[in-house]
Amino acid sequence: MDAALSSFHRPAIRSHDRLDSATATRSAKEQSFYVVIDAFSCDERMKLEDETTVKTTTKSLRIVEFVHEHNGAGITEIATQLELSKSTVYKHLRTLEQERYVYKGDGDVYYVGLRFLSLGVGARRRRRIYETAKPEIQRLAEESGEMANLLVEEHGRGIFLYRADSSRAVNLDTHAGREVYLHTTAMGKAILACLPERRVDEIIDRHGLPEMTEHTITDREVLFEDLETIADQGWAVDREERLKGLCCVATAITDPDDTPLGAISVSGPRSRLKDGKLVDELPELILNIKNVIELNVAYE
């Protein structure tokens, strides 16, 4: 039973994917990364988790996540993988189905329900920046001729809220809802650069600095140096740090009091984003749009 829970803490999956081979399936795998808990902190952690945590709920969520990551799953498969009894999994799924969080397709396979979409879209709408930034992101995509994105931070991770494609769009894994590590993207780093050092340390402690490509920053010192540069110049760049072949320029959108509300970016294949465009042309364009959005957010 304890083994059941520990099985969720998988080692990082290094995805040295090329841009053109990025698929939706792979994104699910990436998301299942958790920092491995080392043996020493176990007592403390157990204390905390046992006393203040509802284990049954955790179990239900794990089941849903399993179904999600596998694009549908049957009871036996889930029970085996999660080291739970079939009857337990059965009851959890029945409950979730009754509440419309999962549904049973043909042939006894359970799928994640669209109820999650209702709540998720509500959560997105609640972010002030979303509606304000959307039209500007579209403009950004048009004027740059590349893909433009909006990302926000939650629980120390980045979540894509919106993406606008230009006509030259590349098929990419960054749908709305996609979760990424902040240190692996230009948008993430732009947000980190706005946060107090203490906060950044907390985030690194919680999520680590997993390596996605050979260019990913995996060293705390190096990251902090980069963040300083970003804070100075006002924009961040990502040269294939999350995905091989993909480059981005980004800047954070902040409150009047410098709290980051999210970040916007332009991203495209390395072949089209040479240095001239990447560090001259695009930063200027992005900073313009940043200003417009910040004004609109402030006086909405």
Next chain:
Amino acid sequence: MDAALSSFHRPAIRSHDRLDSATATRSAKEQSFYVVIDAFSCDERMKLEDETTVKTTTKSLRIVEFVHEHNGAGITEIATQLELSKSTVYKHLRTLEQERYVYKGDGDVYYVGLRFLSLGVGARRRRRIYETAKPEIQRLAEESGEMANLLVEEHGRGIFLYRADSSRAVNLDTHAGREVYLHTTAMGKAILACLPERRVDEIIDRHGLPEMTEHTITDREVLFEDLETIADQGWAVDREERLKGLCCVATAITDPDDTPLGAISVSGPRSRLKDGKLVDELPELILNIKNVIELNVAYE
């Protein structure tokens, strides 16, 4: 404790909203409608729910839903409204927060987390029809000059997957993820018309025929007559049945074997959609698009 659960079964909220006054907040209220359980079936139902249901999970979900419907809530508020103890709510929220399904904003207010967006978007992507229909829906919006929609059925309810606006867009409550009763919309009725009568009966038994406007069909016989007409002519119409001032024309998208995969519609203000357009021009346009989508789905 039993009282706690029964408090979720609220009577229908009749929303005689006008088109122009429809807001996001109101949509949340609508969604909280549940069929009231009458006293006689209680034993049976308890038996079923008690034996095969994980009550703890249900409780967690109710808490999340409460937070969702109230656009954020504190522990005491939730505990009071849901008739649970503060410590219970506290522990559930802590668990959900740890798993990133909720997050705590400033001032001890909990909000629904964007984790729901990740899972929800995944659920949407899994519907074959979504990617296929999207570009066609956009075309439908352009060619009709009105709003065009894509809806699918799940658990006997309708869920909007996508909406495309024309330049003359009206500000409406139908974002992606929005849930509606099937019998109140043209798209819903178009889907119902494809289902075997037995299935339609089940759905009505589960969700009832709640009245949204004075034009809503609230009688089973009347509904079945309408469904027959729809099945014959291949398209459905909604004259202010869900929302005062809003009219729609819709048709179902089906598999080669007539299983409905979803429905598409054009909707706009009554003032612009007179009978000439509503029952002559638009049905033809929609049926064309339906054909294109069905071909693409079949040979994808």
Next chain:
DNA sequence: ACGCTCGATTCCATATTTCGAAACGAGATT
């Protein structure tokens, strides 16, 4: 038609876990 296999479902005794009352502590208000 028959047995065979695999999965979902049901039943039940057991003990794990949840739950609520009450106490505590921090902030705000009077």
Next chain:
DNA sequence: AATCTCGTTTCGAAATATGGAATCGAGCGT
């Protein structure tokens, strides 16, 4: 300083989640 409100913590009683075994049921091959 007293009072109120709200989140957090503690702890034992009571509820209920759990896993294993038994049952059911569909699909397959002989």
